Amino acid sequence: MGCCGDDRKNENPGVVVKRKCRDVLCLIFFVVWWCGMFVIAYFAYREGDTDRLVYGSDMYGLTCGQNQTFLDQPMDLSDSKNTYYLNPLALLSVRNIPFAKRVCVEECPTTPICNASNFPCEDYRQFVCPYYRVAEYNLYGQLPGVSDTNTTYYGELSTIGTFTPDTAQASFINAVDALNVPWVDAFLSSNGITDSSTDGTYFQLTTQFPDKGPCYPVYVETADYFNRCVPKITTDFTQNIQRTVDGDSEQVDGGARDALLDLWQSLGERFARYTADISKGILIIIVGGVIAGLLLSMLYLVFMRFAAGILVWVTLILVNVALLGITLYSFAMAGMLGDWSWVNTVVDELKEVGNPAAVDQEVWKWIGVTAAIITGLFFLLTLLMLSRLRIAVACIKVASQALAACPLLLVWPLIPFLLLLLLVLYWVAVSAMLYSAGDLSATCRDPADWQSYNFDSLSGLDAQQLISNATAFDLGATTSCYQDYSGDLLRQVCGVDANCYVSYRWNDSIRYAFLYHFYGLLWTSQVIVGISCVVVAATVGQFYWAGGDTNKMTTYPISTGAKYAFIFSIGSICFGASIIAILMWIRFVLVFIDNRLKALSAESVCAKWFSACVCCCLWVIQKIVEFINRNAYIMVAIKGSNYCVSAGRAVALIVTNALRLLTVNIVGDTLLFLGKVAIAASCGVFAFFVAELDYYTNSERYPRTYLSSPFWPVFLSVLIAYFIAEVFLSVYELAIDTIFLCLCDDCDTHGGEPALAPPILLDAMGVDEAEASAAIVKHNQVAPAGGY
Numbered sequence: 001m002g003c004c005g006d007d008r009k010n011e012n013p014g015v016v017v018k019r020k021c022r023d024v025l026c027l028i029f030f031v032v033w034w035c036g037m038f039v040i041a042y043f044a045y046r047e048g049d050t051d052r053l054v055y056g057s058d059m060y061g062l063t064c065g066q067n068q069t070f071l072d073q074p075m076d077l078s079d080s081k082n083t084y085y086l087n088p089l090a091l092l093s094v095r096n097i098p099f100a101k102r103v104c105v106e107e108c109p110t111t112p113i114c115n116a117s118n119f120p121c122e123d124y125r126q127f128v129c130p131y132y133r134v135a136e137y138n139l140y141g142q143l144p145g146v147s148d149t150n151t152t153y154y155g156e157l158s159t160i161g162t163f164t165p166d167t168a169q170a171s172f173i174n175a176v177d178a179l180n181v182p183w184v185d186a187f188l189s190s191n192g193i194t195d196s197s198t199d200g201t202y203f204q205l206t207t208q209f210p211d212k213g214p215c216y217p218v219y220v221e222t223a224d225y226f227n228r229c230v231p232k233i234t235t236d237f238t239q240n241i242q243r244t245v246d247g248d249s250e251q252v253d254g255g256a257r258d259a260l261l262d263l264w265q266s267l268g269e270r271f272a273r274y275t276a277d278i279s280k281g282i283l284i285i286i287v288g289g290v291i292a293g294l295l296l297s298m299l300y301l302v303f304m305r306f307a308a309g310i311l312v313w314v315t316l317i318l319v320n321v322a323l324l325g326i327t328l329y330s331f332a333m334a335g336m337l338g339d340w341s342w343v344n345t346v347v348d349e350l351k352e353v354g355n356p357a358a359v360d361q362e363v364w365k366w367i368g369v370t371a372a373i374i375t376g377l378f379f380l381l382t383l384l385m386l387s388r389l390r391i392a393v394a395c396i397k398v399a400s401q402a403l404a405a406c407p408l409l410l411v412w413p414l415i416p417f418l419l420l421l422l423l424v425l426y427w428v429a430v431s432a433m434l435y436s437a438g439d440l441s442a443t444c445r446d447p448a449d450w451q452s453y454n455f456d457s458l459s460g461l462d463a464q465q466l467i468s469n470a471t472a473f474d475l476g477a478t479t480s481c482y483q484d485y486s487g488d489l490l491r492q493v494c495g496v497d498a499n500c501y502v503s504y505r506w507n508d509s510i511r512y513a514f515l516y517h518f519y520g521l522l523w524t525s526q527v528i529v530g531i532s533c534v535v536v537a538a539t540v541g542q543f544y545w546a547g548g549d550t551n552k553m554t555t556y557p558i559s560t561g562a563k564y565a566f567i568f569s570i571g572s573i574c575f576g577a578s579i580i581a582i583l584m585w586i587r588f589v590l591v592f593i594d595n596r597l598k599a600l601s602a603e604s605v606c607a608k609w610f611s612a613c614v615c616c617c618l619w620v621i622q623k624i625v626e627f628i629n630r631n632a633y634i635m636v637a638i639k640g641s642n643y644c645v646s647a648g649r650a651v652a653l654i655v656t657n658a659l660r661l662l663t664v665n666i667v668g669d670t671l672l673f674l675g676k677v678a679i680a681a682s683c684g685v686f687a688f689f690v691a692e693l694d695y696y697t698n699s700e701r702y703p704r705t706y707l708s709s710p711f712w713p714v715f716l717s718v719l720i721a722y723f724i725a726e727v728f729l730s731v732y733e734l735a736i737d738t739i740f741l742c743l744c745d746d747c748d749t750h751g752g753e754p755a756l757a758p759p760i761l762l763d764a765m766g767v768d769e770a771e772a773s774a775a776i777v778k779h780n781q782v783a784p785a786g787g788y
Contacts, residue, residue, distance in 0.1 A: 013545070013746070013749045013750070013755075014545035014638075014756060015541050015542055015545050015637075015638050015639075016638070016639050019564065019568040019569075019640035021567070021568055022568065022569055022571050022640070022641065022642040022643070023571030023642050023643055024571050026571050026572075026574045026575040027570055027571035030523070030527070030574040033520060034520065034524075036516060037430075040513045040516060041433075044431075044433035047433075047437035048432070048433030048434055048436040048437040049063060049433075049436045049437075050429075050432050050436055051063050051064070051065050051066055052436045052504070053436055054226075054227060055081045055083070055227045056082075056102075056227060056228060057083070057104075058083070058102050058131075059102050059103070059130075059502075060494075060495040061440060061491050061495075061503070061504075062077065062104070062491070063077070064077055064081050064083055064104035064227070065079075065080065065104070066078065070133065070491065071133065071492065073148055075131070075133065075148060075149055076149060077104045079106050080103075080104035080105055080106050082104065082105050082107065082108050082228070082229055083102050083103075083104060083105075083228050083229060084102060084103055084104075084105045084222065085100045085101070085102045085229065085231075086100075086101045086130070086216040087100065087211055088231040089210060089219075098443070099445065099498065099499060099500070099501050101498075103128065103129075103130055103131060105128065105151055108222040108229035109125075109128060109229065110221050110222065111221065112125055112126055113219060113220060114127070114217035114218055119183045119208055120183055120187050120208050121208065121217060124152050124153075124154045125152070126218050127154040127215040127216060127217055128152070128216055129152065129154060129215035129216065130151070130214070131149050131151060132146045132148055132149070132150045132151075132153055133148035134492065134496070135153075136213040136214040136496075137213065137214050139157075139214055142160050143160070144159075153215070154204065154215045157201070157204050157207070158199070158200045158201050158204060159200055160200025161199060162197060162199045163198065163199065164196065165196070169198070169202065172206065173188070173193060173194065173198070173202070174195055176188075176205070176209075184205075187201075187205055191205075203215075220232055274709075276708075277707050277712045277713060278712050278713060278716065280696070280704070280705050280707055281691065281696065281705075281707055281710070281713030284690050284691055284696070284713040284714070284717060285687070285713055287690065288687030288690055288713075288717035289683055289717035289718070289721050290720055290724070292682070292683045292686050292687075292717075293679060293720060293721035293722075293723075293724035293725060296679045296682055296683065296725075297679055297724055297725050297729070298410075298728070300675045300678070300679060300728075301400060301728065301732060302400075304396055304397075304400055305400030305401065308393050308396040308400075308671065312389060312392070312667050313389075315671070315674070319378065320375075320378065320379060323371065323375040323378055323379075324375055326371045327371040327372045327375050330364050330365075330367045330368030331364075331368040331372075333368075334364035334365040334368055381666075384659060384663075385667075388659060388663040388664075389663065391663070391664070391743075391761070391764050392660075392664045392667040392668065393667070393764070394763070394764035394765075395664055395668070395736050395739045395740050395761070396667070396671070397760050398543075398544070398548065398739045398758050399540070399732060399735035399738075399739050401543070401548060401760075402539075402543040402544070402735055402739070403540075403731065403732065405543055405550045406539050406540075406543070406558060408558055409735075410728055410731060412532070412535060412558065412731065413727045413730065414727075419528045420525060423521065423524055423525060424521075430517060431517065434514055434517065436504065437504065437506075438504035438505050438507060438510055439507055440487070440502060440503075440504060441502070441505040442480065442481050442483075442485070442490055442493075442500050443479070443480060443501055443502075443503060444478065444480075444497070490502065515585075515589070518585065518588065519582075519585045522581035522585055523574075523577055526577030526578075526581050527574055527577040529577070530573035530574075530629070531565045531570070533634070533637070533734060534561065534565040534573060534633050534637040535558065535561040535564075535565050535637075536561070536731055537561075537633060537634040537636075537637035537638065537734065537737075537738045538557075538561030538564050538637035539557045539561040540734075540735045540739065541634070541638045541738055542554065542557050542560070542561075543557075543758075544738070544742040544758065545746075547756055547757065547758055547759075548757075548759060548760075561637065564637060564640065568640055569636045569637070571642075571643075572636045572641075572642055572643040572646065573633070575642075575644075576632055576633065576643050576647075577629075579625055580622065580626060580629060583618060583622040583625060586618060587615060587618045587619065587622070590611060590614060591615065594608075594611045594615075628650065628651060630734075630737065631647075631650035631651075631653075631737070631741060632650050634737060634738050635647075635650045635741070635745075638738075638742065638745070649745075650741065656748070657747075660744070664736065664740045668736045668737075669733070672729045672733055675725065676722060676725040676726060676729060679721055679722070679724075680719075680721045681718070682721075683717050683718060683721035684714055684717060684721070686717075687713060687714045687718070688714050691710035691713055692710065742757075743761060753767050754767055755767075
C-alpha cells in the first residue's frame with residue numbers, strides 16, 4: 001500500500017467501526033507547536049503592557065493609568081486613565097495625530113469650556129496643562145504646592161513674581177498689543193504687562209492662544225470614547241475662534257465650518273444616535289434577525305426536502321432564459337439583429353439603460369459575443385447535467401432526511417463556533433500584549449509636513465483643504481531619530497519636539513514570535529474546521545450506509561462522530577489543516593512584504609506584477625487544496641484511514657465522477673446561496689415592517705422606543721439572519737457532499753451500482769432492491785460484510 005493508495009480488495013463497505021489512531025506524528029507536532037504558543041504568551045505577558053492599548057499613552061510615552069518613574073521622579077498616573085490632546089485643532093489632519101501632544105487626565109474636559117468669543121478665560125477648569133514636572137518655559141519649581149502630575153495649574157501661574165521678559169517674550173507682547181483687540185489691551189493694562197517688565201500673568205496671557213503654552217485652552221467639549229477624549233466641535237466653533245482675532249467670523253469659509261461639523265460633531269453624535277437606535281431596536285433584532293432567521297432556515301430545509309426538484313428545474317430555466325436575454329439585448333444594442341420589430345420595441349423601452357448612439361456599438365458587439373459564449377457553454381452544461389439532475393436532487397433530499405434523523409447536527413456548528421471564538425479571543429489578547437511590547441524609539445517627520453492649526457491658519461481655510469487634510473491617511477515621510485538617546489532622556493527630548501513622537505517598536509524577536517503566533521492561529525482554526533467536518537460527515541455517513549434506516553445507526557451518531565474526530569482522526573485533521581495554514585501563512589507574508597514595499601515606494605512594476613501573480617497562484621492552489629481537504633475529511637470520517645490515503649481515495653472518486661460532482665455542486669451551491677439570500681432578505685423586510693410600527697415611529701407617544709432611523713436595527717437583523725442561515729446551510733452543504741461521496745464510494749465498491757444507498761438514491765440511479773441485494777452478495781464473496 002502506498003502513501004496515497006490502499007488495498008480495496010478486502011475492504012468493508014460503509015463506515016469502518018474498528019479504527020486506529022492515525023497520523024500521530026502530526027498530532028505530536030501540533031501539541032509541540034502549542035507549547036511554543038504558550039511560551040510566546042508568557043513572553044508577551046512579561047514584556048507587553050496592554051494598558052498602553054486600553055488607556056493610551058502621553059507625549060512622553062508614559063502609560064495612562066499607571067504609577068511610573070520619569071526623570072528619576074515618581075509619576076503617579078493611576079487615576080489619570082484618559083488621553084487628552086492639548087490642542088484639538090491638531091486633530092483636523094490625520095498626519096498630525098501621531099505627533100499631537102497629549103497628556104493623561106482623570107476626566108475628559110466638558111464644561112466649562114473656554115468660549116473664544118468671551119476672552120479672556122480665567123477659570124482653571126477651562127485649561128489643561130502639560131505635567132508640572134515638564135512644564136514649559138522652565139516653570140518647574142516656581143509653583144509651590146503643585147504636584148508633578150498636575151495638569152490644572154493655570155490659576156497658580158499668577159503667583160510667579162516679577163521678571164524681565166526675554167527677547168522672544170517681549171516680541172510676543174508687542175505682537176499681541178499691535179492686534180488692537182479690546183480684551184488683549186485690557187489684560188495687558190490691568191496686569192501691568194510690558195515688554196520690559198511682567199509677572200506670572202504673562203503666562204496666563206500666552207495660554208489664551210493655541211500652541212503658545214504653558215497651558216492650553218479647552219475650546220471644545222470632549223467625550224470619552226474608549227479612554228480617548230474626542231473633541232465635539234460645534235457649529236459656531238470656528239466662528240468663535242476667528243472672533244478672537246478680529247471679530248469677523250465671515251473670514252472663515254462657510255464650507256469649512258460645515259466640513260468641521262460633518263467631520264467632528266457628526267462623528268460623535270451619529271455614534272451616540274446609532275447606538276441608541278440599536279439599543280431601542282433590540283426587540284426588532286431579536287425577533288426579525290434571530291427568531292425569524294431560525295424559523296426560516298428550518299422551513300427552508302423542509303422545503304428543500306420536499307420541493308428540491310421543482311426548485312432545481314425552475315432555477316435552471318430562469319438562468320438560461322436570463323443569459324439568452326442578456327445576449328440578445330447586447331446584440332440588439334450593437335445593431336446586429338436587423339429589423340426585428342420586437343427587438344426594436346425592447347431597445348426603445350430600454351434607452352435609459354443603454355443606447356447605440358451613446359455607447360460604441362463595437363463594445364456592445366463584444367459584450368454580446370462574450371455573453372453568447374457564456375450562454376452556449378451554460379446551455380451545453382445544462383444538457384450534460386440533465387441525466388444527472390435526478391441524482392443531484394436525490395442527494396439533496398437524502399441530506400435533508402439525514403438532518404431530520406439527526407436534528408442536533410443543526411446546532412453542532414455552535415460548538416466549533418465557540419471554540420473559534422475562544423481561540424480568537426486568546427489570540428487577540430496575546431497579540432495585544434505582543435503589540436504593546438518592544439523597544440522605546442522616536443519617529444520624526446520633516447518640519448515642512450507640520451500642519452499647524454491656530455488662529456492665523458484658520459483664517460481663509462476652505463472646505464476642500466479641510467476635507468483633504470482630514471482624510472489624508474498618508475503620514476508623509478518619517479524617519480527614526482534621536483537614536484543616540486534612550487530611556488527618560490529620549491522621552492523628554494522627543495516629547496517637547498513638535499515633529500517627534502515616541503512609540504514601542506518591535507525587535508526581530510517579537511516579529512518572529514508574532515509570525516509563529518499567527519501561524520498557530522491559522523493552523524488551529526483549520527483544525528477546528530476539520531473537526532467539525534469530520535463530525536458532520538461521520539454522522540451523515542452513518543445514515544447513508546444504514547440505507548436511510550435510523551434503526552441501523554448507532555444510538556448516539558453525533559457522539560460517535562465526535563469520538564472518531566477527537567480520538568482516532570485528530571492527527572489526520574492536523575495534517576490536512578497544516579497544509580491549508582501553510583498556504584494562508586505564505587500568502588499573508590507576501591501581502592505584508594508587498595505592502596511594505598509600496599509604503600517605501602521601492603517596488604518596481606515587474607516586482608508588482610510578479611507579486612500579484614504569485615499571490616493569485618497561491619490563492620488558486622489554496623482553494624484547490626481546501627476542496628481536496630474537505631473531501632479527504634469526509635473519507636477520514638467514513639473509513640478512518642490516514643490523511644494521505646483518504647485524500648487519494650477522495651480525488652480518485654472525484655475524478656471518476658467529475659460530471660456528477662459538477663452537477664451536484666452547481667445545483668447544491670445555487671440552491672443554498674438562494675436560500676441564504678432569501679432568508680436574510682425576508683428577515684430584513686419583516687424587521688423593516690416591525691420598525692415602521694407606531695411603537696418605533698411615534699416620538700410623542702413612545703419616546704423611549706422612538707428610532708431616529710430604522711437602518712441599524714434592520715441591517716443587524718439581516719446580518720444576523722444571514723449568519724444563522726450560513727450556519728444551518730453550511731451543515732446542509734457538507735451533508736450533501738458527504739452523501740454524494742458515499743454514493744460514489746458505494747458505486748465503486750459494488751461494481752458501478754449503489755447497493756446500500758437510501759431508497760431515494762436507488763430510485764434516482766434506476767436500481768431496484770433486487771439488484772442492490774445482488775451487488776451486496778457479490779461483494780461479500782470477496783470481502784466479509786462490515787460497517788453500517
